[in-house]
Amino acid sequence: xxxxxxxxxxxxxxxxxxxxxxxxxxxxxxxxxxxxxxxxxxxxxxxxxxxxxxxxxxxxxxxxxxxxxxxxxxxxxxxxxxxxxxxxxxxxxxxxxxxxxxxxxxxxxxxxxxxxxxxxxxxxxxxxxxxxxxxxxx
Numbered sequence: 233x234x235x236x237x238x239x240x241x242x243x244x245x246x247x248x249x250x251x252x253x254x255x256x257x258x259x260x261x262x263x264x265x266x267x268x269x270x271x272x273x274x275x276x277x278x279x280x281x282x283x284x285x286x287x288x289x290x291x292x293x294x295x296x297x298x299x300x301x302x303x304x305x306x307x308x309x310x311x312x313x314x315x316x317x318x319x320x321x322x323x324x325x326x327x328x329x330x331x332x333x334x335x336x337x338x339x340x341x342x343x344x345x346x347x348x349x350x351x352x353x354x355x356x357x358x359x360x361x362x363x364x365x366x367x368x369x370x
Contacts, residue, residue: 263331270318270342276349278315283353284360285311286321291361323347 289307293300311319318336320326326346329338338346 268335268337268339270338270346274316276345279320279346279349280353280356281315282311282319283321283350284357285353286319287354287357288360291357292364320346321350321353323350326350 285307286304289303290300293303308319308321311321320329320338326338326343329336330340330343331337
C-alpha cells in the first residue's frame, strides 16, 4: 500500500460510509450529534501530537509500503494509550464522529479546534520529514 493509498483510505465520504455502517449494525440512529466534550489545551496538544506522529510514521516508511499498516497500527495504539487524545488524527474521522452519540464522539463545537490541531500536527510532520530527508541525502 502506498502512502497515497493509505491517505486515500480516510477520504471523508469513505469515512462517513463506515460510520453509518457501524451505526446501523448496532441499531443506533443513523444521525445523532455527539455530546462528548473534547476541549482544552491538553486535548488540542494531544491531537496535534497524534497527527504529527501518525503522518511522520507514514512519511518516514519511505518505499517500504508493506510495513505501513503495521507501523500505523502500532502508532495509533501507542498514541491512544499514552496521550489524552483519542487519536482521531484525521479531519474526516473528526467530522464523522461529530455525528455519533457514542463514547467516541466529539461535540460539533469542538470539531474546528480539533481540525486546526490536526493541521498544525500535519504541517509539523511534513516539515520534520523534509528536514530529516535533507539530512539523509547529505
